[in-house]
Amino acid sequence: MLTEISPEVIDHLLSNQYFGRMACSADNQVLIAPMMFCFDGRYIYGITREGTKLQMLRKNPNVAFEIDDMVSPGVWCSIVIQGEFEELQGEKREYAVYLLRDRRVPIFANETVGHLGENHHDDPKFITAVVYRIHIKIKTGRCYQQEFEFRPSLDTT
Template identity: 35%
Template structure:
């Protein structure tokens, strides 16, 4: 059976996963990449090094974000968000975002792409090496699922 997820079901998927895909476009080009994230209160929070996606999102803040929760090929949930990129620039908001990301990911074995948010030795937020912190303000959220019962 294929169906649509409710808002609460979409939010449960977003809260349960760690990796999504962000799609952005600018100057006639599109780009989609995986991204570690935290979902909280209508926003997707993330960080990235300066690069193509940050440059594109600064030019065109309209983005799409997608997350899958897959049990197997017959049991899955998928959420798509359309929203606006908002760079986080004030010190207080940056501190809050770093804490949010660090709290979410500190219990996981993280890679180089997540480590800029916090030290891996003492798990304290970095001060000397700041990534670009941003959030996606959710404007529209939809979800689909498939749940095929075995016979």
């Protein structure tokens, strides 16, 4: 049976997860990308690096964000958020860096990344983290729990 999830349960699930997917679009292209995140009760915070996703987000800040909590094929919950991307600077960035202190920027084997507060513009193999948040406009959630029907065996042998 499919059921709607209350806002309180949605917030609880967001607070206890760290991995989700963000969808964005620009120039007639759509992208869905995995992301490590943190939820502070008001915003979804994330880190990324320069690339296609960030270029698209800067052109069109409207996003969808989704997490799943799957216990088994017959028991799962899904949260979908519609929101707006905001790249962070200054005190807002510092607050997000604090929340995201255990998250990592994805890098390739020949690259290095420093702590979230560092910048090394002179080294092309050094990745500088871009810190952002998603302003939540709409959040919805559903849970599914398969109903089991007991059917006694008719075999009388």
